[in-house]
Amino acid sequence: MSAADQGTARADGPRRRAVSPDRRTRQPTEVRRRLILEAAVPLVLEHGVSGVGLRDIARAAGVSVGTVTYHFGGIGEIIGEAVSIEIDAYYRPLGERMLSAPSAVEGLDVLVTGVFNTETDQHWRLWFESWAADAVRAPDTLQRRRYEDWSDRIAELVERGRSSGEFLCDDVAETTVRFSALVDGLALRRLRGAPPLSIDRARAHLRRFLASELGLASTP
Template sequence: MTDPAEGPPAAGTAGARRRAVAPDKRTRQPTEVRRRLILEAVVPLVIEHGASRVGVRDIARAAGVSVGTVTYHFGGVREILSEAVSIEIDAYYRPLGERMLACPTAVEGLTTLIEGVFSAETDRHWRLWFDNWAADASLEPDSRQHRRYEEWSDRVAELIARGRDRGEFRCPDVAETTTRFNALVDGLALRRLRGAPPLSIEQARAHLRRFLTGELGLEPSPA
């Protein structure tokens, strides 16, 4: 990937340059700390500029490390982005899965699920995920990301199966319902990011509620 070092300044560049004044302090950082700095720096850059416009030098400046440190730890921007997305997926889905499964009833868990996948904070996750997916569409799926999405799908299925087994709702095929639900979430997220036509957070949630109401035989929510 071409390094767009001569392009627009990366987000947070000014602060990163101040940190870069003291390279001796940077080199004292343990390996995992340096890697984490690099991974954390790439996320806001990609969200602001897009993956295709982020280069190694941009990441180094934002992380407050040298270009050599970046290339020592990673094979390139694609590897950095892939690992950063894996971390983001885990940070996004794991707490949500814990919250929805901790609800007293599966119906309450579904509400937590719907509100969790579309909120004021989730656009960041979706933008990063889709940008990475678009840039890597011709490559093999990252095994870490694939595993995390499978784990997430398992949590959704667990919630639906729990409600079915307790008699809270009906579901002839938990796996199929889970697949359709996740596909609908992905499609709504993409439409929301494209903004054509516009889709608000509440509209996205309403689509999910209608789907689950019909799929699981739930009572419609009051208008």
């Protein structure tokens, strides 16, 4: 093909033009933020908080580092918000199920099976990674509030059982604190695997504690 023919082909064929910035399709801010947060979670699970950088998150989210820094102040903010989202997804439905159970005793069973099952190891790993990061930066207020809200749901269940006569409990607040501490300790023991702790054994520890703490004739 001659130079003239090539020129004619270029003239007759479709032309690609750069799209001006004001006409480009842009995702809403909340969508971009969510993409970044969702990309961060598996990276933290695989590499830990200390092993993940802004470039890693940007690459996983399919955005530029500039986009990440535009929406977030740093890696600490990303991890904090990602964990808060995960906490909501984990605890909100569990709280609804246990509080809507026909009785408080049945609610306890929902609680025990909900905090330790085949899907919760990821939750605990992410949460402990976040706690480790909090040791070197200011604690995340949003995350702390969600944890407190979860404790309130447990206290609500215990108070329901006490009011109905199903439980014997002198101090609902203290029982809630001890239960939460036991759950956290067992979760850490399970993740460390030294020595190994199965899901069934973790549940059994919780049931024995609740039976003793709440004056139950049998474990929930």
